[in-house]
Amino acid sequence: MSSRDKILGQIRQNKPEEVALPAVTTFASDFENTEDKFREMLSAIYTEVIVVKNLEELAAKAEELYTGIANRATTIPALSGWADFSLNVSDPHELETVEIAIVQAEFGVAENGAVWVSDQYLPHRVLPFITQNLAFVIPRNALVNNMHEAYMRLQDTLGWGCFIAGPSKTADIEQSLVIGAHGARSMVIFLLENE
Amino acid sequence: MSKTVMEHADASEVFNRDEPYVNWHDETLWFVRQKRDKSSKQLPEWEQLRDAASGIKHYVLSHLDELLISFEQKAKENGVQVHWAANAAEHNEIVLGLLKKHKIDKMVKSKSMLTEECHMNEFLQKNGIEVIDTDLGERIVQLRNEPPSHIVLPAIHLKKKDIGDLFHEHLGTDAGATDPQYLTEAARQHLRDKFLTRRAALTGVNFAVAETGGFVVSTNEGNADMGAHLADIHIACMGFEKIIPKQEHLGVFLRLLARSATGQPITTYSSHFKKPREGQEMHIVIVDNGRSTQLGRKDFRNSLKCIRCGACMNTCPVYRRSGGHSYHNAVAGPIGSILAPNLDMTKNADLPFASTLCGSCSNVCPVKIDIHDQLYKWRQVLAKEGHVPKSKEIGIRAMSTMLAAPRFYQWSGRMGRTVMRAMPFMVNNALNPWYKQRDMPEPPKESFRDWYVRNRKN
């Protein structure tokens, strides 16, 4: 007998009597102001939130924020003049030298400051992790209150997606918080007013 | 790991020799527990979330076979290869086989308590494979040649100086350096080199979704993603209890997990894997290793609901003052003490006794496992099956005789108080195990019962 059948057989023999799924598994969070909550959570995790009116303002802000930084990457066509790093690589290892990546993300979650990014706008999954610094652009109206609302938007996921909440961190040395473990050392969220 | 295994009580005695260090360990973990409290209080629906999580997991236990089959089918449709391992040895062979097939002899790994449980690193090492742990805490204990002492905070038992010395020796940092920022930076550079050069990455699984065939891996450092997205082959290993029915249920569990673990509202990265990226191979290994047996133990099956947040350890007064290594099991603390005897009753008979049964663990558990009740029940089972050391057995037997005879209980209490007052040395001595590490309290002049009887009369 294969291990698979052995395991499943033993489970069948040993599992408890059937119970139903709980009726309620989603809850509402009514924050006074969703965006304020989102900002509050992000500032607690060392992330700056910047509202930009349009793509021109985004480009100008990006230039201002990251002057002097070479090796820029972006997934946003309107920033192609700003980023001199091409994402046209076949091997993700080549992204090793990226210093700043500005990436389109889909929405943010107010209760924890997480941003959902996925294969939909990302040609290389490793980009948000391998870059030294990271910025996301999300539509200002694309904020949900909590994780239950988030999963209502994500009935299913694509091949891969990730909630990212702030820069990479660790507290493995005597519980002292250090920003920048393996992933991005800094994070900025641009809220884009109108597409 | 060739050291002879000490029983929990003896190992904690060794741990307790350095009192300031033990106090520090205790306070550090209590601090984490307090962060959990603060964070949970911010959600008015916290208790309902715990109920929901426990209920979903109960559904899972009663539908495990169907959920696993559905998961397997979906995962295969997504282009993921699924393997089943009945025990640790099979799990290790599967991983080795995959690496050999690809002629890979070096692998990066992100945190997985399951591979600890299976002693995979040692096994692969013996077979010529180098495994680098990439979570900072795990890398630290790996360099020290010891297992993690906590499931969420693997190096929580070490001080800055220990890590400074270790990195000086292995990573060439300055002698005497203890700045966490500096030390972390050194580890970042060292591990980045590994991420960029390894063709295989292994990760654990926090949640696997039956409905979609996808799975979620949570980290703060981003090491799981760094490894998996750069490697040609991604192997994800999961105990079969990690399955949940639907994607929407992740909402419940991700809200509970990090808040219970460290007080964060969510971990920095919650990565949802479903399909391999182009040109990559993705494998899932579904492991039993005693879980189906535990499923059949009515009193203990709830332990399979565990989402490995570590909250029960951070709150446990025994864990905090004895350290994870004293449990001689991959998973330490209260939940580890329930899981371990299932794997080996003889070897782990001491662990259910490493508890005061104060119930704090059950109070913080996000999936409402009746942890302290199960520990109590294990004691009975182990005693019945003859696995309990004689000294404890006598104590238990004396205790039940006394508790079963109220008259005798009253009399012996009165006797005890008299003895403690008149001859404290008879109690405060090394023969009384309760006296270790503490002074016995001043005995009250009368018992609560005597006081109550006297006052009721007035």
Ligand code: SF4
């Ligand atoms: S038993 Fe409960 S508290 Fe302990 S690690 Fe598991 S889920 Fe967390």
